[in-house]
Amino acid sequence: MAGLDQGTVAENARRVRAELGEAARRSGREPGDVRLLTAVKYVELEDLPVLAQAGLTLVGENRAQQLEAKAAAHPELTWHFIGALQSRKVKQILPLVELIHSVASDSALRQLERHAASGTEILLEVNVAEEEGKAGIAPADLPGYLDRSPVPVAGLMTMPPFAEDPEASRPLFAALRALTERHGLRELSMGTSQDYVVAVEEGATIVRLGSVFFR
Numbered sequence: 001m002a003g004l005d006q007g008t009v010a011e012n013a014r015r016v017r018a019e020l021g022e023a024a025r026r027s028g029r030e031p032g033d034v035r036l037l038t039a040v041k042y043v044e045l046e047d048l049p050v051l052a053q054a055g056l057t058l059v060g061e062n063r064a065q066q067l068e069a070k071a072a073a074h075p076e077l078t079w080h081f082i083g084a085l086q087s088r089k090v091k092q093i094l095p096l097v098e099l100i101h102s103v104a105s106d107s108a109l110r111q112l113e114r115h116a117a118s119g120t121e122i123l124l125e126v127n128v129a130e131e132e133g134k135a136g137i138a139p140a141d142l143p144g145y146l147d148r149s150p151v152p153v154a155g156l157m158t159m160p161p162f163a164e165d166p167e168a169s170r171p172l173f174a175a176l177r178a179l180t181e182r183h184g185l186r187e188l189s190m191g192t193s194q195d196y197v198v199a200v201e202e203g204a205t206i207v208r209l210g211s212v213f214f215r
Helices: 007-026 045-055 064-073 087-096 108-113 138-147 166-182 196-201
Strands: 036-039 058-062 078-081 099-103 121-125 153-157 187-189 206-208
Touching: 007 036, 007 045, 007 196, 036 121, 036 166, 045 064, 058 064, 064 078, 064 087, 078 087, 087 108, 087 166, 099 108, 108 138, 121 138, 138 166, 153 166, 166 187, 166 196, 196 206
Parallel strands: 036 058, 036 206, 058 078, 078 099, 099 121, 121 153, 153 187
Antiparallel strands: none
16 A cells, blocks of 8 residues: 555544544543554555654554564654564564554463563453454453463453444454453453444444555
């Protein structure tokens, strides 16, 4: 995705912020309680200033190598890692990001322990739908991961199955919210371009959006 149109991105950002604000109020919160993260996996490095000019300064990258290049070129942006976390990439990622959204293995926890002094917080990825072959911790295994984590766990993340109807994600988002409340966690990363309004209504504190800004 190259050659982003500044006007299109800015207008979409305004619309999305308004929708998020309304959804936050419906859930008894303030608009500022929800952070808007732009997923930049398909955004070229040279187009990142277009996002910044639209006020989209919290960004997430899925790939460690691309994260390294983009974060070096644009340190004015706040970076999160939102892709599948490979344990061998932990050392590369940690210095670059404020938050890792996708910790879901003991091998990643072991690597985090080796670099715990970085102070970076993590989210544990939970496979709330318990889909076969999909990344994420089973809900029943969450307490053990919380006990074993060598770094602060700020909250949880999930990626529900794709569905045409955003309402299909609601019970899964509600289940993740219940897990965060049960364990006294503060961050809830859920909701993408297909279902972000429902995610905020169910308590999301971070939504991860990409294509909605560019079309």
